[in-house]
Amino acid sequence: MRFFEATHKYPFEWEIVSLASFRKxxxxKTPHVQNVEVINQEVDPDTGVLKTERLIRVSQSAPRLVLKLLGGSESSYVLEYSEVDPKGKTLTMHSTNLTFSNLLKVGENVVYKPDLEDAGATLFVQSACLSADGALSRFSSYVEESCLKRFRDNASIGKLGLEQVLHRILNERQATSTAGI
Structure with missing residues (x-):
């Protein structure tokens, strides 16, 4: 089993970072993400918390021989649950892989919340657990370490992608305000 943890401070308000997360x-920066579908979405009438369930399709770069042996395709799927609490100003996301989950389990948790020491900034806290099981358990150490490296690389690229979306949102807001809309 391998663990990953990262924190990052975005110099943007929580509302903008939360919006960018859903528009990421x-x-x-992340061409491997092919499609994102909202499966379910509801607002709790008592708390105002928005709960969303999304299915994310990504292309995987596993060797064709491995895909043939394991019966996979070039697409894999991730299930993501999120909760946006507008009163508590938190966005919490939990995701897990559906594809090959009998061989490798990847669970990720992400929290976006205002930085209490910097009013205009948002803290991003990310953690993940990777565990090779089943037929891969004999090679678990190698598989987990390899997947952890890819996860780290994708996490860095994901931050760049979110920053790109943040700047796009700010540009849209600026264009709207200068146009008098």
């Missing part, structure tokens, strides 16, 4: 895909 597609972007040119």
């Amino acid at each position: 895909y597609p972007n040119d």
